[in-house]
Structures are given as C-alpha cells and as structure tokens.
Amino acid sequence: MDENKKQKIVFKDKDGNSFSIPPQGSLGLLALGDIGLTAWRQVREQSRAEKRQEIIDKKNKNKA
C-alpha cells in the first residue's frame, strides 16, 4: 500500500491543537457541520480502503 494513504488525516482546532478523526465518527464531528461530516467520511473511506487492502494482502500472502 502507498505510504501516503496509510497516513492518518489530522485536523487542527481553532487553537492549533491537532486531533485525529476516528473512522467510526463521533457526535462532535457531526456537530462541526459540513466540515466534520466531510472529514469523517474521508477518514471512513480511507479506513475502509485500508481494510480492503489488508484483506487482499492477507489473501495474497496466503496464496503465496
């Protein structure tokens, strides 16, 4: 898998503190509105893609 894709998306709050977005989402993210929703969906998609890739890698490993 591409190393870039494995990187976690990191957001910063208004004070500059970074926080990561859990793939399962949170009420706090929804309360952020469109930004929070879009970010959550991005992370969720990334996480799903990673999981899909892990399964494929595992299958390939088993085949090998």
Place this chain on the structure above:
Amino acid sequence: MSGQKKKVVLIGWDAADWKIINPMLAQGLLPNLQQLIQDGTIGNLRTLDPPYSPMLWTSMATGKRPYKHGVLGFTEPTPDGKSVRPTMGTSRKVRAIWNMLTLEEKKCHVVGWWPSHPVDKINGVMVSDLYQKAKGSKFDEWIMPKGTVHPDEESEKFADLRVHHEELTGSILQPFLPNLNKIDKVKDKRYRSVAKVTADCSSLHAAFTNILRTREYDFAAIYLDAIDHYCHGFMRFHPPKRDHIPQEDFDNYYNVVTAGYRYHDMMLGRIMELAGKDATIMLVSDHGFQPDEMRPRDIPQEPAGPAYEHSPYGIIVVKGPGIKKNKFVFGASVIDVTPTLLTLMDMPVGDDMDGKVLLDIFEDEPEIKSIPSWEDVPGYCGKAGKDDDLSDEDAEKVMAQLEELGYIEKQTEDKEKRLKQTIDECDYNLARSYLDGGLINEAIPILEKLFSENPGTTRFAIKLAGCYQTLGQLKKARGIIDHLRNIESYTDVVLDVMDAVLMVSERRPLEAIKLFKEAEGKVNPHQSRIYMQIGMAYLQLSRWEDAERALQQELSLDFDNEHAHFILGKLMLQQHKFEESVACFMNSLNLDFNQPIVHSFLGQALYQLGKYEKAAEALELSVDLYPKNTSLYPILSDIYKRHLGDPERARYYDDKLQEIEVPLIYVVSGLPRSGTSMMMQMLDKGGLEPFTDKKREADENNPRGYYEHEAVKNLAKNSKFLVGAKGKVVKVIAQLLHHLPAKYRYKVVFMERDLDQVVSSQNKMITRLGTEKEKDENRKELKRTYEDQLERIQKWASTSKNVEIMYINHKEVVESPFEASMRVNEFFGYELLPELMAMQVDGSLHREKS
C-alpha cells in the same frame, strides 16, 4: 447599532423547554447555550393554540396567526380538493420574513423550515423541510425530491451533505443510548428512531454550516425538529423514573432527551462560531414539552394526539449588538418573532401582523417603522407559486413516504373518508385559531358545522360547548353535555367535571363544588384544572379563604397557569390586598402578555396603591391590546389630569374618545316577564340614567314600574329617538333587538328565565288583565316560539360587531343579587354602584317559582 451591517441568525429548536434546560445549565451540560444566555436576553415564548408545529413555525415566520397565514395542520386537501397531501410551503397564503428580505434585496438563507417545500426562490439559499427525510435503507437510493434546494444547481452539493441514519455508528449513538449493546435489536426497534432523528438534524446542520461558512448573509435561519422527536419518543423514560415505566426501558432510554439537548448545544456552539461576534442570534422554540410530573401517562387517540405532551411556553434567547445582557423579557409570543426580527434589521413591521416588537430586548429603544402590509409591497419576493407545487402524483408519493417514515399518522385506505377527515381537522384547527385570537364569533359557525356533521366526535362537541359557555349561552352548552353523556367513549367522571365547570358559569357554586369534590382523585388535576374551578366556585360564595387555598393548590401543581394567577389577583383585589393582587397580575402577564383584561385589572390595583404612573402604563397597554375597550379612556384621562399633572395627555384621551367614539347605548332586554323591569330598576339605582317616558305606570304586575319608552315599540319603523338614549339604558324587548340601528354601539344585558316560568308569568298577567284565560296548549306553543326567538337573538348578537351581550339569569339575580350586580358592573366598565343595585331586588316580587 446604527451604521453597522446587521446580520441576524435565527435558530429554531422545536419543543425546547426551560424546565429541561435549567437543570442542565446548572450542571454545566449546555456551555454554549449558557454563553448565549449570559450575553443576551431570555424569556418564555408563549405558543398559540393549536400547538401544532407547521402552524406555529409559519406564525413565527410571518408574525400572523394561522387564520391569516392559511397553514392549518399537518396535512391538507390538495388544491383540486380530491385528495390529501402534507402541508406545503405553498399552503402559506402570506409572505414570510425571507420574502420580505428578498423584496429588500437582503441576502437570506433558510434551512429546513416547516413547511417550506417546494422552496421559495429567495435572494439566497433555501433548503426545504423534505431535504433531510431519508428514503430507502441506503444512501445511494436516497433521491432528493424536486423543489428541495434553491438555487436548483446547488442541489447536488447539498444532497451530498445529507446524513443517512444507516451511516450512524455505535460511537455516535452511544451518548444517547449508553446501553446500546444490551438492547435486543430484534425485538426493540426504538433505538432506530434515535438514529433517524439524529441523522435528520445532522443533515440540516451540515447544510446550514456550509452556508454560514461559505456565503455572505444578512439573515440566516435553521429549523430543527429533533428535540420534539426525542421528547415524544423518550421523555417518558427521562428521570425521575415513574412507577409504571419498566426498569429495562428506563435503563436503555433514560438519557435520550438529555443527550439530544447536549447535541443541540454542540451544534449551537458551531453556529455561534460561524455566525461571528457581530451577528445577532435568536434562539426560539414554538412550545415546550412537559418534563416533570406534568407528563401525561396516556396520549389521547386522536389526530395530533401527541401534542398533549406539549406545554404552552417555548423559549427565546436573543444575543447581539444592542441587545440587553443577562436580562429577562416578559410576555413574548410566537407571533412576536417576525416583527422583532424586522425591527432588528431596520425594516418596517406590517400593520396587519398580529405580533408586536419585543422592545424590552433592546438596550436603546429602537424606532419602529411600519407599513400597512408586506403583502402589498411590489417587487420580487421569491414566493413559490402554484407552478412550483408538487404534482398530485408526487404529493401522493411524498405523503406515502412520510406515513411510512412515521412523520405523519397512517391514514385510512378509504380516500374519501381520509379527505373528509383532513378537511374536518383543518376546519377544527381554524376554529381553534380563531378562538385563540379572541374571534369567538368566527369560530362558532365552524364548530357548529363540525358538530352537526360529526356528533360522535367529542373534541368538537367540547370546544363548541366551551364557546357557548363563554358567551353565556348556557342552555346550549348543557345540551351538548347531555348529548355527550349518551356517547359511550366518554367516562362519567370527565363529564361530571365538565358539568361542574358549566355550573360555575351558571352560578351554581355549591352543586359545582360537590361534583368537583367527587371527581377529585379520579381525574388528572392538571388537565382538568379542577382546583382553579373550585377556587372560582368559592369566589362566588364569597368564601375568600377557601378560594385562595384552592387557587394556591392549583398553582402548586402548575405555576404556569396564567388564569389561576389572574383569578387569585382578582380575589386579592376584592379583599383590598393591593400589593398581593399586583404580584398575581404580574405573574399572569409574565406568562401571557396578551391579556388586555389582566392589564386593566393591574391598572386598577396600581391605582389603588397610588402608583398612578404605572397604573396609566398598565391601562394604556390594555387599550393597545384591545382598542375596543374605550371605557378605559376616561379613566386614563382622569389619571393624567388629576394625578400626573399632564393635561395634554389627558386631552389626548378625551380627544381620542371624541374621535373614535361611536355613541354607546346600554340596553336591557329579554322576553316579557323575564325580569327586565327589575334590571332597569337596579341600573337606575346603581347610577345609570334610564331612557323612559314614564307613560306606563306601575301596577300590580310591576309594582315598581316598567321603565319603558313608548317609542321603542315603533323601533322597526323609526329609530331616530335613540339619539336621546346615548349613554343611558333603554329597555328593548327581545323580539325588537335586531332592529337596533348599526350606527350605535350597544351593551346588552339579556335577562334569561326558565321559559315555563316566563309563559306562566305572562299568562297570569294576561289573566289578571282579564283579556284571556290560561290555556295549556297556548303555553306549549308560546314556549316553542320563544325558543326559536331566543336562538335567533343569540345568532344576531354573536354576528353583530357593534353589540356586546351578557346573559344573566333571573334566578341568579333574585338569589344572589350582589354577585349579579357585580357581574353587570364589570360588564358595564365599573361605573355603577353594585351595593345599591343589589338592594333593589325584592325576592317577594318573584312570583313564579320553579
């Protein structure tokens, strides 16, 4: 404030209630709302009746009552009258605030307002109330109906910002449902409604934050119905746990309402952040929701039955430049929102709006501009028209979707029956709206039609009986109660309470108290307001201490009962406890400011305390709210002249009286031998000059005189003589009342007497005169004729705008002359001497006992 660009954000939280919010604030659970409150002005927002959200939010956005704006329920007949559809934005007959802003070329955005589909094409973005309602189990299958977003080309972008309930994970739902993992999800599907409601409001919030983040605005509004849904679904499980709630349900769902509020507070924080510090933010709710021991255990099985869980006060919080900080605004109502928003934005208020500007929220009193009506302002307002409306086919689909989703009650399969039910429901709501606006004469014909077409529908019957009772048409009211006793679905004890309430109106306090006492413990004291009624009955008996105890008991159960505060205030006033009466009237007005009679009483109490300036203020407010009450003008003139040393202001009221006064004539009427001469005599002694030629002299039948004028007999042909009756009291027999010319105003005291007694008395009189013998067949015929005549008179009185009528029973006058005199004095504007009036009643002259 002036010179600065005004930005206003309006946030609607359906059903938000201080009774839930306050304890949460105390625990620090709502930090953003806390901030808004600290920086702003708060208050109760009085709802309207009926408290149904589509009607209320339309009133909120128009400043008008439903009988003006035309949104009359959750569903309505389609424009062709053939089927039923959900209430649409196009059902609104008048312009909403966003149309007014569009006319003024202000940038405005509106999200989710109910009802707003299809969207108005306003000067900004509009997202309709169908936007968030998910269809299908997957996001990909969720098609957005046409007319959901304006501008249309933005539809795709906004469609992507919707949240589908299937997206919500356990992490998101955990705060609402701490026991989520333990819920048996096969048997118990209630957790799904938490997901659906949360997804719905998240969709609207995402759209709104996108707008606030990316666009300029003068006005932006969002409406969220989630709190109402959380409460309808789960308030029964909110702590404290009640005995009938199963422990497992309580454990699973106790936190839904609390978490719902906390989520709204989080969304509020984000909106405040995006709105910016220079924005004015107004947070409102259309009604409250009973959170405590007032929660009803059972919900009536009737359309919109869940609204029984609502409470009459919503919330209002306003914060922004020029708004008072940490203050309380009194007497605000749902209909005041639009006039206040318009003033905030330096725009004129329509004279045809029912609401008022909430002046108390402003640091400096603003100039209120006005125009006759926004409806007549030319230009583009963006209001959707018939061309934008959904086709009947689409409307059916939307209807089916909303039913399926549980947004509206499942309708009967029988289309005709469904249509008839919908028409009846809209008519019923229209009648209730008229009643709420004080237009009882407009409501009665609608209710009479509903009752005649649906004699088995108790709601219609009860409401109509209440109208008759208010108008003093007590026989009609009793007829309806008798009718209800024959309907099996109604329990006797409920009818007993209704009966007792009617007895209070009939001035039968002892019988009423007996029935109330029997019903005590068997009916819900909150809904029946039984202690308030007992208090009123004791008042009639002049048992002040008992009355006070009952009224205090009522208020200990429901301190928000503005009527109980008012009655307690009257009781205090009667006992010359003026300070206490002022406090009671203030309590009542704090709950509902739109009560002209309470302002009037408050003025009297303040006058007694020598607080003349405040008395004048209260009386002026009463006149503002009910300009027909011109009887207060002379009192105001007197206060300014004698006590405040302001002859100019006194002259203002004198002139006003001259300008607008249509001469008033007092009338005593009734059937012959119903006690009209007795009432004339009472009024004469009480200080009102009788208009009489004294030609008919006293005789054995009327030993104290007839108080008649010969000219009245010819009233049908010539009414010119009435010019001499201005300001006096004239006796006019019932059959001639409708000949009274429209150019005068009349206050009519109508004597009612048992018709058997009337006929008997007349026959005896005729017999005494030696003209005819008493015959039974004549009695029956005469009685029938009189019944018809009385009905026609009641109709005439209720439809004549220049007539105010008060019905008073002959028996009541004879048995309780002082109380009867007090009532007449109140009706005539407190210008008589009731003690002297009462002394004129001689029980020995009352020959025909029942």
